[in-house]
Amino acid sequence: MSEESLGRSPGQTSQRAVADVELSRNVPESIGYAAKRLVLGRPMITEQLKNERLSNPVALGVLAPDAISSTAYGSELILVELLPYAGLAAFSLLLPLTGVILCILILVAASYRQVVMAYTRAGGSYVVARENFGPRVAQIAAAALLIDYVVTVAVQASAGTVAVVSAVKVLGPYSLEITIGVVVVMCWVNLRGLKEAGRPFAMPTYFFTGMLLLMIVVGIVREATTGLAKYVPSELPGTVAVHQGNGLIAGATLLILLRAFANGGSSLTGVEAISNTVGSFRKPEGANARTVLTVMACILGILLTGVAWLAYETHATPYVDGYPSVLSEIARRVFGGGALGTTLYVMLQIATAAILFTGANTSFNGFPALANFVAADRFLPRQLTKRGHRLVFSNGILVLAVLAIVLLITTGGSVNALIPFYAIGVFTGFAMAGYGMTKHHLTHKESGWRHKLSINLAAGVVSTVVVAIFAIAKFTEGAWLVVVVFPLLVFGLIRLNREYRAEAAILEEFRTNRPEQVNYARHTAFVLVSSVDLAVLEALRYGHGLRADELTAVHLMVDAAQAEKLRARWEHYDLRTPLRIVDCPDRRLTRGVQRLVVDALARAPRSHVTVLLPRRTYAPVLGRLLHDRSADKISRAVSEIPHAAATIIPFDVQAEIRKAFPDVVEERLTRKIEQLQARIARDDDAELRDHAEPESPASTLAIGGLMVGHRGTVEGRVRNTFDKVIDDTSVHIVEVEDDSGLLRLRFADDAGSDIVAGQLVRASGKARQGRKGVVMVDPSYEIVTDTDGTDPAPDPASDPD
Numbered sequence: 001m002s003e004e005s006l007g008r009s010p011g012q013t014s015q016r017a018v019a020d021v022e023l024s025r026n027v028p029e030s031i032g033y034a035a036k037r038l039v040l041g042r043p044m045i046t047e048q049l050k051n052e053r054l055s056n057p058v059a060l061g062v063l064a065p066d067a068i069s070s071t072a073y074g075s076e077l078i079l080v081e082l083l084p085y086a087g088l089a090a091f092s093l094l095l096p097l098t099g100v101i102l103c104i105l106i107l108v109a110a111s112y113r114q115v116v117m118a119y120t121r122a123g124g125s126y127v128v129a130r131e132n133f134g135p136r137v138a139q140i141a142a143a144a145l146l147i148d149y150v151v152t153v154a155v156q157a158s159a160g161t162v163a164v165v166s167a168v169k170v171l172g173p174y175s176l177e178i179t180i181g182v183v184v185v186m187c188w189v190n191l192r193g194l195k196e197a198g199r200p201f202a203m204p205t206y207f208f209t210g211m212l213l214l215m216i217v218v219g220i221v222r223e224a225t226t227g228l229a230k231y232v233p234s235e236l237p238g239t240v241a242v243h244q245g246n247g248l249i250a251g252a253t254l255l256i257l258l259r260a261f262a263n264g265g266s267s268l269t270g271v272e273a274i275s276n277t278v279g280s281f282r283k284p285e286g287a288n289a290r291t292v293l294t295v296m297a298c299i300l301g302i303l304l305t306g307v308a309w310l311a312y313e314t315h316a317t318p319y320v321d322g323y324p325s326v327l328s329e330i331a332r333r334v335f336g337g338g339a340l341g342t343t344l345y346v347m348l349q350i351a352t353a354a355i356l357f358t359g360a361n362t363s364f365n366g367f368p369a370l371a372n373f374v375a376a377d378r379f380l381p382r383q384l385t386k387r388g389h390r391l392v393f394s395n396g397i398l399v400l401a402v403l404a405i406v407l408l409i410t411t412g413g414s415v416n417a418l419i420p421f422y423a424i425g426v427f428t429g430f431a432m433a434g435y436g437m438t439k440h441h442l443t444h445k446e447s448g449w450r451h452k453l454s455i456n457l458a459a460g461v462v463s464t465v466v467v468a469i470f471a472i473a474k475f476t477e478g479a480w481l482v483v484v485v486f487p488l489l490v491f492g493l494i495r496l497n498r499e500y501r502a503e504a505a506i507l508e509e510f511r512t513n514r515p516e517q518v519n520y521a522r523h524t525a526f527v528l529v530s531s532v533d534l535a536v537l538e539a540l541r542y543g544h545g546l547r548a549d550e551l552t553a554v555h556l557m558v559d560a561a562q563a564e565k566l567r568a569r570w571e572h573y574d575l576r577t578p579l580r581i582v583d584c585p586d587r588r589l590t591r592g593v594q595r596l597v598v599d600a601l602a603r604a605p606r607s608h609v610t611v612l613l614p615r616r617t618y619a620p621v622l623g624r625l626l627h628d629r630s631a632d633k634i635s636r637a638v639s640e641i642p643h644a645a646a647t648i649i650p651f652d653v654q655a656e657i658r659k660a661f662p663d664v665v666e667e668r669l670t671r672k673i674e675q676l677q678a679r680i681a682r683d684d685d686a687e688l689r690d691h692a693e694p695e696s697p698a699s700t701l702a703i704g705g706l707m708v709g710h711r712g713t714v715e716g717r718v719r720n721t722f723d724k725v726i727d728d729t730s731v732h733i734v735e736v737e738d739d740s741g742l743l744r745l746r747f748a749d750d751a752g753s754d755i756v757a758g759q760l761v762r763a764s765g766k767a768r769q770g771r772k773g774v775v776m777v778d779p780s781y782e783i784v785t786d787t788d789g790t791d792p793a794p795d796p797a798s799d800p801d
Contacts, residue, residue: 064296166324219334262423274292380496538649
């Protein structure tokens with residue numbers, strides 16, 4: 001996009017670029033920014049934010065890893081619960097339990113087939129719950145999905161490590177360290193702006209699916225011909241305890257069956273992933289998402305059935321340490337020994353690790369995006385809506401990584417220990433989607449709504465039952481923590497929203513009942529002094545610049561001897577600002593400052609008091625050792641008094657030290673860093689000059705990819721134009737649309753009147769949420785082509801001839 005379309009001439013752009021270059025030369029970047037550049041690379045500009053649409057084959061590969069990869073551990077987790085109580089009968093119970101799980105899969109998939117058709121925006125069950133039950137109830141879905149994303153990282157990364165150490169057993173004792181390292185690497189590559197889209201991320205899904213299908217087919221053929229050899233658990237050291245006796249009667253109680261079913265229910269995690277990213281599909285989004293969801297559910301069902309049957313046939317037994325995995329043991333029996341068998345076994349383990357790690361990485365896209373949605377609704381801190389150095393939601397990525405690592409350390413990285421945390425959040429999301437769609441059908445009553453309602457309601461009820469089973473059967477194994485944390489998280493989200501709504505109410509009250517502006521007759525300024533140093537001198541200089549009627553340095557005396565030394569130093573340096581010593585016998589500095597301010601206000605009616613607080617800035621650790629943070633406490637205390645304000649005056653002590661002592665040995669490292677900063681500044685100079693060229697077009701976003709509260713540039717065809725009165729003001733509305741959605745451009749006065757229906761228009765501005773959709777107010781715009789597809793005629797007034 002040209003600079004003219006943004007309202008800037010090429011000359012203005014060049015001047016701005018020159019100014020940026022001069023700024024980078026005269027004001028070097030901070031050490032923190034230099035470190036960030038080294039770790040994350042060059043910053044990306046906003047115009048580089050793109051909205052990429054996925055074809056169905058690529059979407060299946062990119063969005064299905066979380067669900068399909070669960071076949072690597074689903075059957076094993078059922079056996080872990082059954083074998084100590086049911087003995088070898090556990091293998092017979094494995095198949096019917098898998099059948100029950102497949103029935104739930106069919107029901108949940110049928111429910112989400114309707115979700116993706118009705119709600120084509122990203123967000124999944126959160127959007128469904130918000131649209132049908134309101135934002136407060138939707139926080140149940142938000143909490144469930146946030147927990148799900150965190151545990152997904154931990155479970156998938158841990159299972160991926162199991163696949164690695166199953167093939168390379170010498171790495172087994174370091175499983176937790178490997179898993180944490182994988183999470184840290186994922187965090188780093190996502191902070192650098194890794195885009196989880198395209199063929200590279202689809203390959204692990206197809207590779208794993210192909211290898212697992214090959215193993216199932218080979219297993220069927222071998223069982224039908226020569227028969228598959230069975231493991232004997234008693235001959236395998238290190239396996240889980242196997243009950244000896246009639247397990248069906250002695251050990252397989254209802255509670256044990258429920259616990260085994262709860263473990264196996266983890267195989268359904270990830271089914272909702274497609275509904276969370278419907279907007280990434282090509283047109284028509286809903287139909288394409290439904291097709292991919294159906295294919296994914298079919299693949300998941302086939303793989304679950306095949307792995308469970310092979311486990312039944314081979315009696316592959318889980319190990320106490322978690323490795324080698326049941327899938328690994330099945331592969332050894334199916335593929336056999338020899339060069340070919342070993343090669344196929346290694347390929348399967350590589351495929352398993354690849355899809356599990358890819359499934360874990362999926363959360364690094366899903367969690368920040370969901371957190372952004374929830375924060376935009378004002379239920380999470382606003383910091384989660386900000387894009388970082390590389391145009392990703394950096395704060396969300398960091399929060400996810402930290403929480404996942406804490407969870408891994410707490411559970412020791414055990415997949416079995418993580419499962420109770422896992423499926424409660426997943427099935428709660430299933431339930432909210434089912435109930436939300438039930439409400440949707442009751443409200444809209446579209447064609448065939450009764451049949452659709454029965455499916456969604458059944459899915460919601462069954463998912464709720466599964467959540468209850470998890471909460472009861474796995475309560476002592478860690479589910480109690482989720483049962484406690486879940487309502488606390490929902491309460492915290494609602495409580496935070498209450499604070500934001502209170503702030504908005506106060507702001508609205510200010511807009512409607514604006515207080516009268518006060519013209520003060522007198523301005524008094526105080527500079528708080530604890531010692532004579534460089535920061536105090538800077539604060540005094542700033543205070544003189546205020547042109548106050550009275551400027552006084554004030555020392556709150558808690559030690560008479562120290563106060564006398566301060567007075568002597570004040571006179572020694574011949575500081576012309578008067579110094580006032582105020583006794584503070586109770587050593588409550590904040591109260592002393594408040595009394596000082598109140599007395600000054602009482603002496604002179606219609607006066608205003610400013611308190612200047614010098615702050616010495618050091619490196620964070622050194623600064624906390626050398627100086628306290630009392631300025632923050634005092635500033636908060638002063639702000640509580642009407643007609644008074646506090647200003648903190650920061651002063652960089654280290655910069656002055658470097659100027660005075662450039663050859664200090666300790667500063668050599670600083671000079672090295674400054675050299676790095678200078679190199680970064682030179683790189684930025686070149687980059688700024690590149691962006692200053694008016695011929696460089698900016699990237700445009702799809703209208704559906706606009707984010708409320710963020711600036712963006714879009715290009716679309718004008719559908720309609722009309723005038724309207726909003727809040728007693730006449731505005732001109734231009735409706736622009738592309739394949740992804742509709743945007744309204746709102747202009748005041750006569751702006752935008754040259755735009756007519758049928759033209760191709762490019763507009764740039766901040767997206768806002770209007771009453772009837774997304775709107776841009778007074779955007780800069782450019783008419784790209786006229787209604788007949790030709791370039792618009794040039795303005796005669798601008799023709800130099």
